[in-house]
Amino acid sequence: MKKIEAIIRPEKLELLRQHLEKIGYPGMMVTKMEGHGKQGGVTHQFRGTEYKTSFLPKLRIEIVVTDAQVKKLSDAIVEVCRSGSVGDGKIFISSVENTIRIRTGESGEAAV
Numbered sequence: 641m642k643k644i645e646a647i648i649r650p651e652k653l654e655l656l657r658q659h660l661e662k663i664g665y666p667g668m669m670v671t672k673m674e675g676h677g678k679q680g681g682v683t684h685q686f687r688g689t690e691y692k693t694s695f696l697p698k699l700r701i702e703i704v705v706t707d708a709q710v711k712k713l714s715d716a717i718v719e720v721c722r723s724g725s726v727g728d729g730k731i732f733i734s735s736v737e738n739t740i741r742i743r744t745g746e747s748g749e750a751a752v
Contacts, residue, residue: 641704645733646703649729656701656717659719668701673697704736
């Protein structure tokens, strides 16, 4: 099993949710967060004064999937969330040792 963590722009969430539901994977966890990558934030101008916003709003999407689903879901995230601009986000894929469904006690891939 793998855990896919995607850091995306907030405005892409609903499009991503709809797309993942359409391809058969409706489950995800969403966390609001702030941060920046290499761009280091953005500079704004307001009434002639320049100021910098160091931390930009982002969302972290977490999905635990079977090994066979990783490519399909990561490709879907890239397809929906890519704008070609700096700040589109990142996808991190890591191994999950075990999963247990609390309601039924199922474990492993059956619990995903």
